[in-house]
Amino acid sequence: MxxxxxxxxxxxxxxxxxxxxxxxxxxxxxxxGCSGGGDGDGHGAKADTxxxxxxxxxxxxxxxxxxxxxxxxxxxxxxxxxxxxxxxxxxxxxxxxxxxxxxxxxxxxxxxxxxxxxxxxxxxxxxxxxxxxxxxxxxxxxxxxxxxxxxxxxxxxxxxxVDIPQDSLPGVPVQNGGQPPKPPQTGGTRGEALQRASTWLTANGGTQVPYSQAKIWKDGYRQDCSGYVSMALGLKAPGTNTVGLTSSSITKPISLNELKPGDLLIDAAGNNNTRHVVMFEKWNDAAHTSYTSYEQRGDFGTDHATRRYGLEPGSEYKPYRPLKFTD
Incomplete structure (x- = not known):
């Protein structure tokens, strides 16, 4: 014994x-990481038995x-x-x-x-x-x-x-069968990427995943905007940073009029408290004056809302298409 x-x-x-x-x-x-903000330039406050x-x-x-x-x-x-x-x-x-x-x-x-x-x-x-x-x-x-x-x-x-009050480890992925959790598949459709993005809206006990540049969510990804988008795209955990998402091995630049569901709008300028990325879902009108997107923003967490990032003249937000999408 x-x-x-x-x-x-x-x-x-x-x-x-x-x-x-x-x-x-x-x-x-x-x-x-990055911080999100209001509907202006997208730069908000730092995120926090x-x-x-x-x-x-x-x-x-x-x-x-x-x-x-x-x-x-x-x-x-x-x-x-x-x-x-x-x-x-x-x-x-x-x-x-x-x-x-x-x-x-x-x-x-x-x-x-x-x-x-x-x-x-x-x-x-x-x-x-x-x-x-x-x-x-x-x-x-x-x-x-x-x-x-x-x-x-x-x-x-x-x-x-382990010296904790729970009978399981909080925040650590559970994997039955004794094998490490499998990372999301790098392939997949635009619809699958948007579906993965939507899961964080209710993943925290029915509410959105909170924002953090340092913490890791249960699926292994950082809880900031680039970690969130990395999760939605099926990149390696814990996710690349905002600048990394502009890499030619992950995305390619496109024009605003080319935006399709699952494409990205990225502000890669500045530092980790000013850079930001959102995942485009759809245009809200024929004139393309606003769109709906998924994002992980500071002081809030996962959001699905109307945005205008990148539509103003001189905006630092640029549109990119993930290479996984061949259309």
Missing amino acids: THSTVHGPRRTMLRKVLPTIAAASIGAAGLV ADKAAGRSALSRDTKVKAKDPGLKLKTTSGEFGTKAAAAADFPTWGTRWVVHQTPDTGSASVGMINQGAAGQDRITADYQVDTGHKVCEDGSCSTYMAHITKPVNGFLSVLA
Whole structure:
């Protein structure tokens, strides 16, 4: 049996520590975002429980391993332009000698251990989690979830080892079957891109996804305008930045009169607090005086509204067509 009877302080009984959601090793270019604003130039302000069921089962705690396990090196993911871009979340842990497993099964082989020397000494970085359907319990808290962690050891760890009030990791994608979440397909139609864009209008418990240049949404994409458009287009998570969307490998310039559903209007000038991008849906009138678009804008979040970005003389918004659309 791998359950330890020796614990560190039970911080999880208080469950006051919340995780810090972050992008794992995203470089400066990867963090560049954008802010949306009113209907003028588009530049606005900066965006801003556990199941306590009775019953206990042997869990992934181990007092038999004496030698310090060196663990495995943190994996990184190459982003669209060479930046490290794996969506991840960082969490505190509690207790001692939690086993990290080879698969999302507490009966699988050990690949390392956390908190070997002291209770709660290690923080873990998780990129996805698996609902195993098999409930395990520790100190009155129960969970069916195993987190795939990349730091300090690469493998699967019971969520019970994480010092949070939930029985699963908030903000971390859930993937049944033990495989990493699959990125959106890079192909697809204009209609599919607009459909993906519309999902963020209600993805936050029935409301829009909030805006953030630093946070990562549950699907792995940054919660700013370029992360949002990257998601809609099916680009690699966590998404390129606004300038990256103008790359010749992703889009090509077109004229305003050529705009079709799923095309983009991009202001790539200035800095991350002035640049912006919206996804065009349709013209609102025959004279092309306004259009309806999808966007992720500062101090609000996902929006589907009438806009005039790019229609004023001298506007910095320019129309672009994603290369995935061949028409």
